[in-house]
Amino acid sequence: MDFRPTQEQQLIIETVRRYVREEIEPLEAGLDPDAGELDPADQARLVAMTKQMGFYGLDIPEEFGGPGLDTTTRALMAIEMSQHRAGLYNPCYGTFGGAGLAQLYEATDAQKERYLYPALRGEKKGCFALTEPSGGSDPARAIKTRAHQDGDEWIINGSKLYISGADKADFALVFARTGDDPGRNGVTAFIVDTDTPGFHVERVVHTLRSTHYATELSFTEMRVSHDSVLGEVNRGFAIANDRLSRQRIPYAAGCLGPAIKAQEMAVEWAKNREAFGSTLAEKQAVQWMIVDNEIDIRHARWCVLEAAQRADRGERFRTEAAMAKLVASEAAGRVVDRAMQIHGGIGMTKDLPLERWYRELRIRRVGEGPSEVQRLIMAREILGGSFK
């Protein structure tokens, strides 16, 4: 397997790397260490720049006006875009644009007109409301939110937890139980305007990621029309699951950026910092940490690129994507942890980005399916369907 980037990919890598170092890092240096957004004027200037580069809306399919990148190129870009302080969860502060909610590409024409196209134009924001207080790792069985039909309308009651962006969203993709099946065959996806009576943002949920909060939602006798159903009734979980599988490769790739940057910092520090009469780099304990970092980074990179290349070849990549997500999220956490150890006291401070990456990477082992679920997915694939 050849993981060397093509000439075109190498050019893209260098362009993004230069953009991060020349445009993002200088602005970030003046921001609060937990900042999650740029000054609006800087944001607008940089969005204009990425549009000119032809990279705006990276994840938008080509037929909807996106650049039409393959998964490998997208993963290589994610590795570069995340190499700054806010890069793990907010690569380049969103100046490469979003893709809206991927599920909306499967919507009806009327739904696309109302939600997808305005989202792609940046006029509307959506949020994805799947996880509930009853659980998130096994959403098909954990969903307790119920919708029942009343004539041409559906009435939804229930709650959702750890939902990002619901307080700023114009619409939400809400998953509710509509059938008797206690598992995946009784769930329907609804597109709900957030100003619908009965839609409540109950509270802000603070997490380790102190630059960004999640929210808790409740739905009380919330009435939506039948036109709000996305896809088929009782087949909504397939829509949710599609997103969960598809996201794993860029999600894994994004973990690599902070790890690479942390390793660069650790190497630089080890070469210059002296203790007990020699540099840290001359001490075997530190050398081994740096080597272990390199092994973790390369292992994770290979897993990410293998999954991406299989996806690009149209081959089955479920196991590889799960492996990439698991390996990259866990490896990056270890790399940043070792980099902090090498830095000593300053590694614990907000003077450096390490402490932010350390906190945020801990979430990556749970977000988009925890490590244990990734192992479960791989075990099912390896052992066969009877072990479901």
Next chain:
Amino acid sequence: MSYRRTMVSARGISRPLQDLNAEAARALSAQLGVYEIVDDAGATVFIGQAGGLETFGLRSALEREAEASRGVRFRYEFTHAYRTRWQELLMLHHAIHGDVPVNNRDDTHLLGRLS
């Protein structure tokens, strides 16, 4: 007003208000956190955060507030989640009063809504 409050389970700063002056600010710990400035009529006129760029955390931020004289009393809360807690307090204020404090009008683009 009150019906909105019952629907929102977010909480404001629980620490009691105290007089805002240089001495009170100097007595504060230099930790990170959020704070609220109140005028002599009891209205909240500003909700601020003391983040990682403050030299001495809340102490620096409140010393500056004492000098600016935007209000007469203040309360504070230590937290490392100063950014999200600050946004939460502004959203809570908006949910209860229908607007953000008068000196936070430039921050509205960062806010969502509790409902």
